Amino acid sequence: MPIKNRIADFQKEMTSWRHYFHENPELAYKEVNTSRKVVELLKSFGINNIEEGIGKTGVVATLENGIGKSIGLRADMDALPILEENNDKKYRSKAIGKMHACGHDGHTTMLLGAAKYLSETKNFNGKVILIFQPAEEGFAGAKAMIEDGLLDKYPIDEIYGMHNMPGLEEGILAVEAGPRLAAADNFEVEIIGKGAHGAMPSNSIDPIVCGASVIQNIQHIVSRNSDPKETLVITVASFNSGDANNVIPKSAKLSGTIRYYNNQIGELAKKRFFDVVNSSCEAFNAKAVIDFKKGYPPTVNHEKQSKFALNSAKKIVGSKASAHQKPMMGSEDFSYFLKKVPGCFAWIGNGESASLHNPKYDFNDSILTIGSSFLASIAEDRLS
Ligand SMILES: [Zn+2]
Ligand SMILES: [Zn+2]
Incomplete structure (x- = not known):
């Protein structure tokens, strides 16, 4: 049984919800x-x-049946400031x-599908906490919900979430323990x-x-300071200064991002970043003003919960449940939940499509019922 038969019945209405969210994106x-x-x-x-307004625009709903543990299922709801190019x-x-260019319209729809199924069938003992989260795209909606008391008001034993992945074969459920997405620190330097x-x-x-020297030198943090077996990216993404071809300007600004899986590597990179930027500027008699933002x-999946989720995935997609997808250097605020509650963040293959955050991206409607079945299965399996 590739997907839950009852959820397969929802395909048409789920598609219409997804299209409604897609038509009406909000930041x-x-x-x-x-x-x-x-x-x-x-x-x-x-x-x-149902409780509204947790983390400003977040929604939490509770499904309860009998006595048992409490499983959290999370979807994100926000869109991106991108002009859509899918004119067809x-x-x-x-x-x-504004555009749903990261598929959060699909994520929200998949959780709604699971909610509809679980509320109908009630084939579980315990609580399912449905978390509809705002502001994943850079504004830490997960953290805002936690700070607003989400986990105190709704104690959760385990939490699960999912993101679609363009380029990954349609319907693959990639579920694996350990680091799946990177930390993302940001810096701005004025020289x-x-x-x-x-x-x-x-x-x-x-x-x-x-500035040119600073940019060269900080790359050596990756090649000479960080353990080569660890993963570290330092990218300078902007470098701006001057506006005339015969004037040496007074200052220059650069900005960028630092990505890693291991917090110790992150700490090392941060310390070396300050040392190298300051000493490089000192060598030129210049001064550095560094604004470093954690x-x-x-996003690090827990061992046990990843195994549980993989078993649920196998029931839905059989051999398309995979524990062999490499982690990525993108970042995701589901990480805040995983720091508080054991859980697992999975990827669902979106098939061949434009990449995430691309103006031609679109969520693949044919995976809606697969994702919903997966979420519903996790709740049923963990609360059986
Ligand atoms: Zn995104
Ligand atoms: Zn996203």
């Missing part, structure tokens, strides 16, 4: 209409234990410059030197030459 913490629609659908399934699609975004005529460099402290932690 981080502005998911007002999205959460209204989520609540409306949950109520139509007969689910009335009838359900393309109606909000100009303050001294401006001068472009023909008289000795009168300057040239922030551009200094971002999402690494």
Whole structure:
């Protein structure tokens, strides 16, 4: 049985919910209409234990049957500030410059499908906590919900979530213990030197030459300071200075990101980053002003819960349940849940499609019922 038969019946209505969310994308913490629609659908399934406004626009619903553990299932609801280019699609975004380019419309729909099924069948003992989370895209909605008391009000024994993956064969469920996505720290550096005529460099402290040196030197943190068996990425993604071809400017700005799976490597990278940037600037008599921001932690799946989830995945997709997909350097705020509650974050193959955050991306509707069946299966298996 590739998917739960009852959930297969929902394909048409789930597709219509997904298209509604796709047409009406909302950015981080502005998911007002999205959460209204989520609540409306949950109520139509007969689910009335619903709390709104956790983490600003988050929604939490509880399904309860008998006595048992409590399993959390989470989906994200926010869209991205991207102008959609899927002009051939009838359900393309109606909000100009906003788009579901990461498939959170699909994630929300898959959790709603599981909610409808579980509320109908009640083939479990315990509680299923349905978490509809805002602001995954850079604004830490998971953290906001936790800080708003989510886990105190709704104690959860285990938590599960899922993200679609373009390029991964349609319907594959990739479930594995250990690091799956990276931590993402961000930095901005202002290099303050001294401006001068472009023909008289000795009168300057040239922030551009200094900046070029900084950019070269921080790459050596990866190649010479970090254990080669560990994973570390340091990317300078912007470098701006000056606006005339005969003027050495006073300052330069650069910004970028640091990615890793292991927090010790992250600490090492941060310490060396400050040392190398400051000493490189000192060598040029320039001054560095560093703004370093810790971002999402690494997403690290727990051993036991990954095994449980893999077993549930096998029941749904058989040999398409895979524990052999390499981790990625992207980041995901489900990591905040995994720091508090044992759990597992899976990937579901979206098939061949434009990549995430691309203006031509679209969620694959044919995986909706697979994802829903997987979530429902986890709840049933863990609360059997
Ligand atoms: Zn995204
Ligand atoms: Zn996403």
